[in-house]
Amino acid sequence: MTVPVQERRSAPAPVLVEAEPSKLAARLRTVRNPLLGVVGLLVLWQVVTATGIVQFFVLPQPVEVVQAFGQYGPQLVRHGLATLTVAFTGFVIGTVAACACALAFTYSRPLRSGFYPLLLAMRAMPLIAVITILVVVLGTGYSPRIVVTALGAFFTTLVNMVRGLRSADGVVEELMHTLSANGVQRLFKVRLFAAAPYLMASLRISASSCVIEATVAEWITGNVGLGYLVQVSGYTFQLPLMWAAIAVAAALTLIALALVGLLERVATPWVPHEPAVAGVQVSKLARRKARA
Amino acid sequence: MSTERVEAGALSSTGLARVRLGLPTVLVLVLLVVGWGVAVVATGVNELAVPGPVAVAQALGDNVGDLTTNTLVTVQEAALGFVLGNVAAIACAVAFVHSDLLRTTAYPVLLVVQAIPLVAIAPILGVWLGAGLAPKVLLAAFLAYTVTLVNMVKGLTSPDTETIELLHTLGAGRWQVLRTVRFPASTPFFFTSLKLGASGAMVAAIAAEYIGALSGLGHLLQFARMRLDTPYLWAVVVVCGVVGIVAYGLMALVEKIVVRWQPPAVDEV
Numbered sequence: 271m272t273v274p275v276q277e278r279r280s281a282p283a284p285v286l287v288e289a290e291p292s293k294l295a296a297r298l299r300t301v302r303n304p305l306l307g308v309v310g311l312l313v314l315w316q317v318v319t320a321t322g323i324v325q326f327f328v329l330p331q332p333v334e335v336v337q338a339f340g341q342y343g344p345q346l347v348r349h350g351l352a353t354l355t356v357a358f359t360g361f362v363i364g365t366v367a368a369c370a371c372a373l374a375f376t377y378s379r380p381l382r383s384g385f386y387p388l389l390l391a392m393r394a395m396p397l398i399a400v401i402t403i404l405v406v407v408l409g410t411g412y413s414p415r416i417v418v419t420a421l422g423a424f425f426t427t428l429v430n431m432v433r434g435l436r437s438a439d440g441v442v443e444e445l446m447h448t449l450s451a452n453g454v455q456r457l458f459k460v461r462l463f464a465a466a467p468y469l470m471a472s473l474r475i476s477a478s479s480c481v482i483e484a485t486v487a488e489w490i491t492g493n494v495g496l497g498y499l500v501q502v503s504g505y506t507f508q509l510p511l512m513w514a515a516i517a518v519a520a521a522l523t524l525i526a527l528a529l530v531g532l533l534e535r536v537a538t539p540w541v542p543h544e545p546a547v548a549g550v551q552v553s554k555l556a557r558r559k560a561r562a
Numbered sequence: 563m564s565t566e567r568v569e570a571g572a573l574s575s576t577g578l579a580r581v582r583l584g585l586p587t588v589l590v591l592v593l594l595v596v597g598w599g600v601a602v603v604a605t606g607v608n609e610l611a612v613p614g615p616v617a618v619a620q621a622l623g624d625n626v627g628d629l630t631t632n633t634l635v636t637v638q639e640a641a642l643g644f645v646l647g648n649v650a651a652i653a654c655a656v657a658f659v660h661s662d663l664l665r666t667t668a669y670p671v672l673l674v675v676q677a678i679p680l681v682a683i684a685p686i687l688g689v690w691l692g693a694g695l696a697p698k699v700l701l702a703a704f705l706a707y708t709v710t711l712v713n714m715v716k717g718l719t720s721p722d723t724e725t726i727e728l729l730h731t732l733g734a735g736r737w738q739v740l741r742t743v744r745f746p747a748s749t750p751f752f753f754t755s756l757k758l759g760a761s762g763a764m765v766a767a768i769a770a771e772y773i774g775a776l777s778g779l780g781h782l783l784q785f786a787r788m789r790l791d792t793p794y795l796w797a798v799v800v801v802c803g804v805v806g807i808v809a810y811g812l813m814a815l816v817e818k819i820v821v822r823w824q825p826p827a828v829d830e831v
Contacts, residue, residue, distance in 0.1 A: 303666035311671055328690055384590040394806035396765040398772065399799040402783050406792055407611055478676075486769065489685075504685035512686070520678045 338510035360419025372431030434468025621793035643702025655714035706759035713755035717748025760809035
């Protein structure tokens, strides 16, 4: 009689032990091919530039770019910090303003029907044209750059938040109504939860676009920042430095994306998060298909 | 209760096309323009910094010919890049969906490339390709490419595995699966990227013109700024905005004509 019980008790243990390495192996497998892709690209770049197939003034060797990192380290940090300041300040201002506007549009019909279509239309405005005006109005300091970055984040988040706040399940809303919940309670208990995934999606988009917009803004105006560095080093033909600056900007974008991804997991744990690389999900399906 | 339902329905998929430009919007627009004019006069702001609406309208009227010619140049560059980028993106998306190796090696690299501030590359493109048509088209194409690639991969992989397995069981080949299941399923995703890519390609073309060009809206922006002709500068910005909105609206219109069924929820923006 006791034997099956013991068996049942001991059964899960080996499974647990086995699960660890296979999980690790699976993770390694998903990382291996992307790594191969990146390394392959770098090697190709090095070969093509070192043998002179691509001229040095068109594309510097990756080795030279790495050397530029060492040579111009402090400069890259200074300009990188300036870009980070603009991008982060703009991101925060734009997102907060968008959430406030979205709330106003959700609760005030005249405001929504009056302003929302205009704002939607403004979304298609090329920000690069807007910044040209802002420079004339606000001068060449930090403010026009921050305003443009904030505008980018604002439009992205506004659209998503307006949609998110209205995405709450009608049945739940009616239930809350039946329970005689007032507007504030409905907002905090239903609507904000419904809107959270939408907010996270827009944060992910504006996290990367903020760095890009800040760079472009610096490229048009100002005397500091990665965009400025790209332009100046381009004009003076210090191409390794230019590529190093571009690499720093790309790294900032990727770090911002990773941070938002982390925030997404912490703030909305109930939402199944998309993997960073969409291909992973697909290949899982493909594997299932192959087995079938 | 009923009005709220109707509203929720009307705004449930808030594309630009779904929001009607009603009387309140026009009213607000008129009020804003009038308020702008009054504020400029009342505060006595330097007209060199902030021109009034009348001055901007005058600049628009005086330069209709110039603005039209240059707009056409920019639109041509953007359209060429837009088409090239989309065709390349669809081809790549189809390849990625069918080849595990390609997808797992090249797709992540492309996603990283997407993080590179594209427009920051514009100065290099000038070095590579000169001041002609090529750098503008290339930049516009690259912008449209990245947007469409991500959306098409999402769209082509969106159908149920069961549906695809069913077709497989019925002896359908890859091409048949692609034609009957994957492409129709990806249509809403594709139109999302078309709408975003249309205005994105315009931005890219303008940015590339900003670096070095003899014509186009970006060139006009630079030109008006250098001459400190602020009313003209604002007029050019207004034209840029209108062109961007028209490009987006055009794609929304095509979507409305092509996608007649209820499209699934797609992350717009």
